[in-house]
Amino acid sequence: MQTYLECYPCFVRQVLDGAKAAGMDTAQQHALLQRALGDIARHDIAMPPSELSSHLQALARQASGIADPYREAKAASTRAALEMVPRLSRMICEAEDPLEAAVRLSIAGNIMDLGVLQAFDLEATVERVLAEPFAINHLPALRQALAHSRHLLFLGDNAGETVFDRLLIETVGLPTTYVVKAGPAVNDTTREDAIAAGLDRVAEIVDNGNDGLGTLLHHCSAEFVRRFESAELIIAKGQANFECLDGLGAPVFYLLQAKCRVIAQHLNVPQFGIVLKHEQAGDGRVRQSAMAVGVTVREGDLSDV
Amino acid sequence: MQTYLECYPCFVRQVLDGAKAAGMDTAQQHALLQRALGDIARHDIAMPPSELSSHLQALARQASGIADPYREAKAASTRAALEMVPRLSRMICEAEDPLEAAVRLSIAGNIMDLGVLQAFDLEATVERVLAEPFAINHLPALRQALAHSRHLLFLGDNAGETVFDRLLIETVGLPTTYVVKAGPAVNDTTREDAIAAGLDRVAEIVDNGNDGLGTLLHHCSAEFVRRFESAELIIAKGQANFECLDGLGAPVFYLLQAKCRVIAQHLNVPQFGIVLKHEQAGDGRVRQSAMAVGVTVREGDLSDV
Numbered sequence: 001m002q003t004y005l006e007c008y009p010c011f012v013r014q015v016l017d018g019a020k021a022a023g024m025d026t027a028q029q030h031a032l033l034q035r036a037l038g039d040i041a042r043h044d045i046a047m048p049p050s051e052l053s054s055h056l057q058a059l060a061r062q063a064s065g066i067a068d069p070y071r072e073a074k075a076a077s078t079r080a081a082l083e084m085v086p087r088l089s090r091m092i093c094e095a096e097d098p099l100e101a102a103v104r105l106s107i108a109g110n111i112m113d114l115g116v117l118q119a120f121d122l123e124a125t126v127e128r129v130l131a132e133p134f135a136i137n138h139l140p141a142l143r144q145a146l147a148h149s150r151h152l153l154f155l156g157d158n159a160g161e162t163v164f165d166r167l168l169i170e171t172v173g174l175p176t177t178y179v180v181k182a183g184p185a186v187n188d189t190t191r192e193d194a195i196a197a198g199l200d201r202v203a204e205i206v207d208n209g210n211d212g213l214g215t216l217l218h219h220c221s222a223e224f225v226r227r228f229e230s231a232e233l234i235i236a237k238g239q240a241n242f243e244c245l246d247g248l249g250a251p252v253f254y255l256l257q258a259k260c261r262v263i264a265q266h267l268n269v270p271q272f273g274i275v276l277k278h279e280q281a282g283d284g285r286v287r288q289s290a291m292a293v294g295v296t297v298r299e300g301d302l303s304d305v
Numbered sequence: 306m307q308t309y310l311e312c313y314p315c316f317v318r319q320v321l322d323g324a325k326a327a328g329m330d331t332a333q334q335h336a337l338l339q340r341a342l343g344d345i346a347r348h349d350i351a352m353p354p355s356e357l358s359s360h361l362q363a364l365a366r367q368a369s370g371i372a373d374p375y376r377e378a379k380a381a382s383t384r385a386a387l388e389m390v391p392r393l394s395r396m397i398c399e400a401e402d403p404l405e406a407a408v409r410l411s412i413a414g415n416i417m418d419l420g421v422l423q424a425f426d427l428e429a430t431v432e433r434v435l436a437e438p439f440a441i442n443h444l445p446a447l448r449q450a451l452a453h454s455r456h457l458l459f460l461g462d463n464a465g466e467t468v469f470d471r472l473l474i475e476t477v478g479l480p481t482t483y484v485v486k487a488g489p490a491v492n493d494t495t496r497e498d499a500i501a502a503g504l505d506r507v508a509e510i511v512d513n514g515n516d517g518l519g520t521l522l523h524h525c526s527a528e529f530v531r532r533f534e535s536a537e538l539i540i541a542k543g544q545a546n547f548e549c550l551d552g553l554g555a556p557v558f559y560l561l562q563a564k565c566r567v568i569a570q571h572l573n574v575p576q577f578g579i580v581l582k583h584e585q586a587g588d589g590r591v592r593q594s595a596m597a598v599g600v601t602v603r604e605g606d607l608s609d610v
Binding site: 005006008009010011012013016026029030033034037038040041042045 | 314317
């Protein structure tokens with residue numbers, strides 16, 4: 001997904017949020033903001049918004065010297081989600097359609113996003129997402145894909161949300177690889193966060209070789225890109241993964257809440273609408289890789305990209 | 306009032322809003338945004354936010370060649386407000402305290418602010434502002450000042466809101482000078498807009514010599530600054546006037562709704578709180594003029610400014 005001009009105010013807010021999270025004082029925040037405004041002006045809008053957001057967060061981490069400004073927030077999110085597990089498990093077990101319930105809960109967990117929202121109400125979100133109709137509902141396609149796949153590649157998003165993903169992975173029951181970030185990116189889950197959520201008990205945990213938001217294939221490790229390109233079935237959580245992978249032609253099911261107005265408009269759903277969207281495979285090639293240098297492409301040439 | 310770093314995302318949004326209002330296409334919006342981001346980075350945060358907002362709006366007008374992008378929106382606001390006059394007049398006449406009712410309605414009119422809000426509900430705002438307690442209430446001081454003054458200098462804000470101001474001026478009954486912008490600044494009232502609202506029937510209309518938001522004394526005409534500095538009693542409407550004049554030591558009563566979070570925090574009131582605030586006169590000097598070149602200062606030297 002390209003960057004919309006409506007993303008620009010949000011980029012500036014993200015810089016400030018990152019600077020504050022890293023404990024910078026006002027003068028430091030101001031200096032960082034000035035530097036960032038120049039970088040924002042130079043952003044290529046053909047790239048997804050998360051490309052720039054990732055850079056801005058890295059700037060804040062570098063300028064502050066704080067490697068993981070959201071570390072405590074992530075741990076608190078994971079603890080809050082873990083406390084809900086007995087109740088969430090019961091909801092899934094008792095549901096008429098356990099897969100749908102687990103999918104909905106995994107989407108509910110996507111509210112734990114400190115990159116887009118400053119605050120969220122997890123309990124209220126669970127109630128809402130369990131009751132509300134899907135804004136986009138490709139559950140039948142997901143059910144079918146799960147029935148015909150031997151393995152699931154699960155692209156994680158935020159810490160805390162990980163706990164909800166664990167319940168979905170348990171419900172699905174397929175051998176699963178759970179993908180985390182190789183380093184801190186706002187409150188995205190790293191290996192440490194995923195282990196705290198118990199993901200190591202239900203999946204193989206791998207990192208994507210990058211500390212950016214979403215899945216920027218051209219920044220990921222060759223090892224991860226290989227896994228991605230050979231995956232039978234991918235579940236990708238959250239807005240940033242959607243931004244990065246939308247239109248790429250990979251076998252992806254996106255699970256997210258359309259928290260920001262830009263994503264909601266792009267998807268033509270109401271803001272905060274709950275989305276289970278099946279990527280239309282198109283010509284079957286991993287097209288975004290074409291933007292990258294040194295990334296292999298699944299098949300064919302790229303002359304028409 | 307200084308600029309807070311929390312204003313920065315809003316500056317970017319204002320550029321986009323201005324560009325869209327001026328009918329620029331996406332490529333033109335993007336080019337303007339890139340130019341504006343550099344200017345935002347160079348902004349002196351000791352200056353009020355409206356200094357930069359005014360510049361950004363001027364950029365959009367210049368780049369688009371559209372002199373008054375909000376002309377239609379202003380006319381529509383004035384028409385909507387004029388339709389409410391019979392009902393508003395009756396509310397004031399029948400009120401136990403007509404001055405308080407007229408002040409509240411003038412503050413209600415301050416919701417018609419396209420610089421801060423993308424949309425507003427005027428009818429609902431009137432109901433709310435008539436019923437809600439003031440967040441800051443210096444009405445007794447205003448009542449006393451009105452009883453002891455021979456003239457009122459009224460600094461207008463937005464078109465449409467002008468109609469509500471007219472009712473307050475009629476209720477007060479003092480000889481009044483109503484101040485408009487010398488040229489288009491978002492939906493701030495110009496002479497043409499004020500005449501459409503009937504202000505010429507209840508006040509002398511003068512412009513401040515500037516087409517910026519609020520009252521940036523160092524950009525205003527010497528003639529206006531003379532009026533301002535010799536005024537016995539000033540009513541200043543809206544956020545931008547407050548941003549520009551707060552702490553200046555002039556005999557100002559601010560009437561506004563704290564629509565943005567930054568102003569609300571600065572004033573220590575809830576967002577959308579209704580404010581009637583008396584400027585504390587301090588040392589009696591018009592201090593902000595000290596920042597300007599070529600503006601006379603009421604008294605004393607400026608060595609301690």
